[in-house]
Amino acid sequence: MRWLALFAIAALAVLPWVIGGRYVLHMSIMIAIMVTLALGMNLMLQIGQLSMAHSAFMGIGAYASALLTMKLGMSVLLTLPLSALLSAMTAALLGPVFLRIKGVYFVLLTFAFGQIVNLVFQEWTDLFGGNSGLHGIPKLSAFGHRLTDPAGIYSVALALALASFALVRAILRSDIGAMLRSLEADEPLSRSLGANAMAWRLAVFVLTAAMAGAAGSLYAHVIGFLSPAAFGFGLSVDLVVMNVIGGAASAWGPLLGALLIVPLPELLRGAKEYQLLSYGLVLIVFLLFFRDGLVGMVTALARRRAARASSPDAPTAPARADAEKRAA
Amino acid sequence: MISLVEQIVVNGVMAGLVYTLMALGFTLVFGIMRMVNFAHGELYMVGAFAALTLHGTLGWGYLPSVLVATGVAALFGAVIERLLYRPFVGRELGGMIMSLAVAITLQALAVIAFGPAEQSLARPLTGAVRVHEAVISLDRAMVAACAVVALVAFQLFLRHTRLGLAMQAVAQDREAASLMGVEAGAIYVRSFAIASALAGLAGALMAPIYTVAPTMGELPMLKAFVVVILGGLGSVPGAMIGGLLIGLSESVFATLFDTTLALIASFVIVLSVIVVKPSGLWSRAAR
Numbered sequence: 133m134r135w136l137a138l139f140a141i142a143a144l145a146v147l148p149w150v151i152g153g154r155y156v157l158h159m160s161i162m163i164a165i166m167v168t169l170a171l172g173m174n175l176m177l178q179i180g181q182l183s184m185a186h187s188a189f190m191g192i193g194a195y196a197s198a199l200l201t202m203k204l205g206m207s208v209l210l211t212l213p214l215s216a217l218l219s220a221m222t223a224a225l226l227g228p229v230f231l232r233i234k235g236v237y238f239v240l241l242t243f244a245f246g247q248i249v250n251l252v253f254q255e256w257t258d259l260f261g262g263n264s265g266l267h268g269i270p271k272l273s274a275f276g277h278r279l280t281d282p283a284g285i286y287s288v289a290l291a292l293a294l295a296s297f298a299l300v301r302a303i304l305r306s307d308i309g310a311m312l313r314s315l316e317a318d319e320p321l322s323r324s325l326g327a328n329a330m331a332w333r334l335a336v337f338v339l340t341a342a343m344a345g346a347a348g349s350l351y352a353h354v355i356g357f358l359s360p361a362a363f364g365f366g367l368s369v370d371l372v373v374m375n376v377i378g379g380a381a382s383a384w385g386p387l388l389g390a391l392l393i394v395p396l397p398e399l400l401r402g403a404k405e406y407q408l409l410s411y412g413l414v415l416i417v418f419l420l421f422f423r424d425g426l427v428g429m430v431t432a433l434a435r436r437r438a439a440r441a442s443s444p445d446a447p448t449a450p451a452r453a454d455a456e457k458r459a460a
Numbered sequence: 461m462i463s464l465v466e467q468i469v470v471n472g473v474m475a476g477l478v479y480t481l482m483a484l485g486f487t488l489v490f491g492i493m494r495m496v497n498f499a500h501g502e503l504y505m506v507g508a509f510a511a512l513t514l515h516g517t518l519g520w521g522y523l524p525s526v527l528v529a530t531g532v533a534a535l536f537g538a539v540i541e542r543l544l545y546r547p548f549v550g551r552e553l554g555g556m557i558m559s560l561a562v563a564i565t566l567q568a569l570a571v572i573a574f575g576p577a578e579q580s581l582a583r584p585l586t587g588a589v590r591v592h593e594a595v596i597s598l599d600r601a602m603v604a605a606c607a608v609v610a611l612v613a614f615q616l617f618l619r620h621t622r623l624g625l626a627m628q629a630v631a632q633d634r635e636a637a638s639l640m641g642v643e644a645g646a647i648y649v650r651s652f653a654i655a656s657a658l659a660g661l662a663g664a665l666m667a668p669i670y671t672v673a674p675t676m677g678e679l680p681m682l683k684a685f686v687v688v689i690l691g692g693l694g695s696v697p698g699a700m701i702g703g704l705l706i707g708l709s710e711s712v713f714a715t716l717f718d719t720t721l722a723l724i725a726s727f728v729i730v731l732s733v734i735v736v737k738p739s740g741l742w743s744r745a746a747r
Contacts, residue, residue, distance in 0.1 A: 182553055229735050235552055236496050240689050241734050244727045247682075251724050369560055376557055405572050412565030416544065419558050 137384065144391070145294070148286055157282035161354055163394045164289035166374070168296045168347040170386035172340035173371040175300055177380045178309070179336050180316035181234065184368045185226075185242035186344045188249035189219040191363030193345030194352040195253065195260055198269040201353070208272050212349045219345025220338045227334045246365060253360035265359035272353045285354055292350060296343055301383040312336065373411075377418050379425025388426045463593035468711045470594040476707020477607040481662040482684035483691070483699040484614060485655030491631040491694030492651045493549055498559040499540070500659055501681025502566035507533040507660025508667040508676060509574060512581050522584035526606070526664040533660020534653040536566075541652035549648065563677075570674035578671035603665045610661055611700065614654075618696065627651050631694065682723075686730050692739055702741070 148160035169190060176183045193215040200211040230241055253260045260266060272279040272288060279285055303309055314322040315329050323329050352358055370393065371386075378389025400407040422429055486500045510529035514520045520528075540562055548555035585598040618624040629637040630647045638644055662680065670676065687706050691698025706726055713722035733741060 177553075180553065182556060233734065236490070236556070236693060237689075237734055239496070239556060240685060241731065243685070244731050244734075248724060248727050248731070251720060251727075255720055255724075369564075372557055372560070405568075407568075408564060409568035409572065412561050412563075412568055415561035416558070416565065419554065419561060420544070420547065423554075 141387070145290055149283055152283070154282055157286050159395055159398065161282070161286050161289045163390055164286070164293035165347050165351050165354070166370075166390040166394050167293040167387055168343055169367075170371050170374040170378075170390045171296045171300045171383060172343040172347075173368075174375050174380060174383065174386045175303070175312075175336050175340050177372075177375055178304065178312050178316065179333055181231070181333070181337075182239050182372065183242045183337075183340075184239060184246050184365060185223075185230075186340065186371065187363045187365070187367035188246040189223065189341040189344035190348035190351070190367065191249060191253060191360070192222060193219045193348030194358055194363070195266070195348075196345075197349035198266055198352040198358055199259070201270045202268070208270070208349075208353055212346060215349040216342040216346040219348070220342035223338045223341030224334070227337045228330070231330065231333045231337060243365065246368065250360050250364055253363070260360070261358070263360060265357055267357055269352050269356045269358065271356060272350075289350060289354070292346060297383055297387060304383055308332075373415055375425075376415060377425055379427030381424060382427055384427045385425050392426075464715070466592060466594040468715050469708065470591070470596060471715070472708035472711030473704060474596075474600050474604045474707070475710060476704040477604050477611070478662055478666060478680075479683045479687050479707055480700050480703030481607050481610060481658055481665075482680050483687035483703050484611070484696065485658040486684045487688045487691070487694055487696060487699045488627075488651055488655045488658075490688070491696075492627055493545070493648055494552060495545060495549065495555045496552070496559065497545075497655075498556060498681070499563040499566060500655070500684060501677025501679075502563050502570075503533045503537055503656040503659040503677070504663035504666075504680050505570060505672075505674065505677035506536050506566065506656075507663030508672045509570060509663075510660070511664035511667045512574075512579060512672045515584075516579075516581050522668075526661065529664035530657045530661040533663070534657035536660075537656025538649050538653040540656075541649050545652070546645070546648065567674045567677075574672075574674065576674060578673040580671050581668045583668045599669060603669065606661070606665055610658065614658070615696075623647075623650060683726075686726050689730050690733055690741060692741060698741065 148157050169186065172186055173183070176186070196218045197208070197211040197215040200206045200214060201208060206214075226245065230238065230245075233241055254263055256262075257264075272285060279288070303312075311322070311327055311332060314325075315327065315332060319329055348363075351362075374389030374393050375386050376389070377392060378385035378387065380386075396411065397407055400410060418425060424432075482500070482504060485503075486497060489495055489497050489500070507529045510532040511525045514525035514528055515522050544558060544562060545555065548558050583599050585602055588595050588597045589601065590596075618628065626637070626642045626647055627650070629640065629642055630644055630651075634644050637647075663677070666680075683706065687702040688699055689702075690705060691700070691702030706729075709725060709729065710719075710722040713725045
């Protein structure tokens with residue numbers, strides 16, 4: 133089952149090259165960037181903190197990378213890690229204050245921070261270009277070689293997404309993942325066993341900010357144009373939605389969620405009015421009936437099939453009830 | 461100079477009263493259900509569109525339209541609570557995401573029903589009065605007067621009616637309240653309806669002053685958020701004092717600088733308050 137999933141992802145990742153075409157490749161690049169961001173949000177959700185600051189971290193990375201290449205003439209090869217570092221440093225500075233606070237107050241705090249960052253992007257027009265946007269950002273290039281071919285750009289974006297996926301999956305499957313989940317489930321108990329809750333939370337916050345910063349940098353050079361609206365509250369909400377629809381329990385969830393949500397506006401282009409409505413309704417349905425998202429549905433199906441296979445004549449009632457409980 | 465100060469104070473208090481109206485419902489829902497309702501601004505929008513339809517399209521009188529619009533928002537709120545929010549009571553994170561989904565859906569429905577464009581409603585009153593040195597436009601003054609009436613009525617309701625007392629009891633301790641025969645579910649749906657009515661009233665009152673559009677609830681929601689954090693989530697007096705404070709601070713910054721800076725200033729104030737005293741300035745004892 134697991135091999136099948138990995139194989140399916142590999143096939144999907146290769147598909148844009150096979151189909152080709154500017155449009156498909158552009159969409160695939162956007163999906164890859166969003167996968168990176170949604171994976172970051174997933175790690176934050178694993179520690180039980182709903183962050184509205186990650187859209188701002190992406191914005192910081194994007195504007196930093198754009199300005200460093202435009203004003204200082206630095207190479208993208210350098211500005212991509214630098215902008216990830218800048219976002220990470222911002223998170224490291226804010227984290228010790230922000231992460232003391234949990235639940236609703238954390239959401240509000242990160243929300244206020246995100247709004248302030250966005251308002252600064254809007255108002256400081258000399259530097260950030262304001263609402264009319266920042267134009268003429270250099271495209272990707274390395275060693276004097278410009279990367280303008282969408283297929284090539286896709287490979288860069290895919291590398292970032294796959295690296296993030298591998299990293300988050302490895303973290304969640306390791307002892308660290310167990311530690312993070314224990315902090316979410318029962319912090320006093322976990323701390324009494326010696327876990328340094330604050331340090332782990334800060335590590336997650338900084339790492340996910342770095343991922344958002346790197347994704348932002350890539351976004352800036354792929355699109356070549358930045359406006360503050362792209363990094364608003366809506367983006368953070370989208371990232372949460374991808375995790376809910378895909379399933380927030382594992383790294384597979386945000387991957388599936390981004391694959392489904394990013395192309396949605398394009399699929400519903402004919403019925404623009406119903407685009408937002410279907411988005412909201414799908415979210416409500418998943419929240420009410422499929423709490424574990426798509427991944428939860430798939431695993432429940434697989435488990436039911438396995439239960440049937442182990443006793444072909446009569447599926448044991450408890451196993452079936454168990455699978456159904458998980459699916460609900 | 462004195463006239464400027466007076467004008468700033470008058471503007472601040474009038475804006476603050478509307479913020480308070482929004483913030484009260486938000487804080488009420490949190491206090492009673494532990495639920496952060498991100499769709500609170502959309503109930504404001506529902507109230508505004510109801511007023512637009514009744515007063516603008518059907519030609520009802522303004523005040524009856526406002527009253528019915530308040531009722532419509534309350535009905536929306538009750539249905540949303542019962543069908544969508546109830547399963548999430550006690551699950552803070554899931555509840556927040558559900559309220560985001562509701563906000564998206566209500567906005568989308570408004571776009572389908574009324575179109576995305578901004579629409580305006582004729583002002584029921586025109587002209588202005590001069591009080592000492594400050595100039596007050598009549599329609600704004602009427603909004604302020606209605607807000608004061610609603611706030612006083614709400615306070616009386618909360619302190620002196622059985623339902624109001626039951627709501628306070630559930631907010632304090634749900635289990636103890638249920639042992640005393642207060643059924644939490646009934647209280648939830650009623651308080652949610654009352655909170656939505658307050659938001660709908662604010663929307664209906666503000667409809668002639670600003671334009672009416674599906675996204676119009678976002679900014680008042682933001683303000684309510686800020687006010688409630690300042691005053692302490694779940695605290696009714698906190699929402700009142702916070703509303704006036706934010707109204708005044710915005711009035712000062714907007715007059716001396718511009719409105720965006722005023723917004724940034726409110727966020728900075730709130731950030732510092734959360735960092736120093738996360739439970740807000742007027743919170744009840746720590747839980």
